[in-house]
Amino acid sequence: MSDRIILGTRKGAIFVDRVSGRWKITNVAHAGTPISYAACDARDGTIWAALDHGHWGCKLSRSRDGGRTWQDAGQIKYPDGARYIDGYEGQGDAPKAPKIKDATLGKIWCLAFGGADQPGRIYAGTIPGGLFVSNDGGDSWKLNMPLWNHESRGGDLSRGTPGQSHWFGGGATVDGDSAPGIHSVVVDPRNSKRILVGVSCAGVLESTDDGRTWVGRNKGLKATFLPNPDAEWGHDPHHVNLCAGNPDHVWQQNHCGVFYSSDGSKTWREVSKPDTGVHFGFPVAVDENDGRQAWLVPGMSDAVRMTIEGALFVAHTRDGGQSWQHQREGLPQQRAHDVVYRHAFDKAGDSLAFGSTTGNVYVSDSRGAAWHTLGNSLPPVYSVRFATTEASEKSPTGNLKQPSTSKAAKSGNKSPERKQRARATKKKAARKKAKPSPGRKAGGSKKSTPKAKKAAPKNAKNAAKRPVKRAAKKSAKKPKAKPRKR
């Protein structure tokens, strides 16, 4: 069972550990420094943090003693000659000339770890769109050139006339610039030479030969912000994730909806259900065993980027996106403005956790059926990743450990649905015993207290079955919940 959550936040890496059955903040590392991504490499227990020093640039830091002490790792630098097309310029009908820019590190957007058969293999996705690879545990890094020189972004700019680049837009760098970047790197646990990357904006690319060649995997996606929504390139997959136990099941929360593939990303189908609020958002979590099960934290729309009608919920599907259930118990249902970024949602076994831009962090140990609050006044959260203290405390020189997902999967194999039902029945019995508490509902500030739980379930259960608008209206008619204390 995962007993540690590592948060990458605007003000440091925050460690939340399960202590005597309760989640508790135990450590803040790099206090004051923005951490764009933090995670534990379950293979050797090293904890990684990608730092966005406002003044001193992006740095990679690692801890080999469970987060107590940190050292700079080998730093990620674009090699001499690494250039990219940063738009086009030209007037009228004259041919447009590409603006070619020297690449410098703008952000380390994500980290990913190689397979169990690849000790020391670590990936970093960056802005501008680079896939950096280390084979020595992060001491040195190399830019993957086949992807850097991919035809979709104009080919090898050092040779002849550049082709057309279809990469554009993208994330903000530490200096406030913007460039297309790599935010998702997913390694197939079944075959670690198969890698998927998600690029905003370009789409999904797959390599099946350990990064030597790359092909686009965007068939079936819709880019409604393009003149041709079915274009091969230019898509915005906010986050790409797959089922560890069945890696042909791949999901993405895209700018333009939710997409699911059951053939390893060769074809995608849209499974958004806008009438139930499932359309826009950033992260997607996928079950480790059942590739048809996924969880999202939907938001209103790209124009608004906040909760839908002020209510925060998680959407869960068990059938590959044909139907979605809302999970609201323990989450604020009024006046919530939370946005959950692409890396700020994770799942391990029966546990799920997410953090928002408004500094709220929620965890569920019941597959999302009920949530409790870890904090309401934390810094904006950029990443949430489960770990085990056992892995974190492990010396990197020790034997390789199986990824945490396999441990989680092991726990999941013991009929998680049955466990969930058993827990729900137990809770129901406990609620019947307790007195009603009309003054505090799911949106109250102490959601993990027994009192808060009393009022939440009815609202949550009903809301899961009805369209978003109705759910919000009904919730508004109920006795006013106390505003959240901040």
Place this chain on the structure above:
Amino acid sequence: MPKVELARHLFAFFPHLEGKEIIVQAETAAGIVMEMEKLAPGFAFYICDERGSLRTHVNMFIEENMVSDRKKLSDHVKPDSKVYILQALSGG
């Protein structure tokens, strides 16, 4: 030889420099950064990007003058110059 003064914040990353008088042999701002890298491996990437250009939010002064060539750091440094490496304020 030029004397180098650092922003206090940098001592968090290079604690062994704290409280030391830093005197290096260099004739340009770029040379100062190179010498600092020898004293504190990794220092240059905190001050400059991988192309050797001064980071957007870092300032370098030679006496009271901000370096003018932020890209190549070719500004001349006299033997008795005092060089300051500081964070640039870019907000309010």
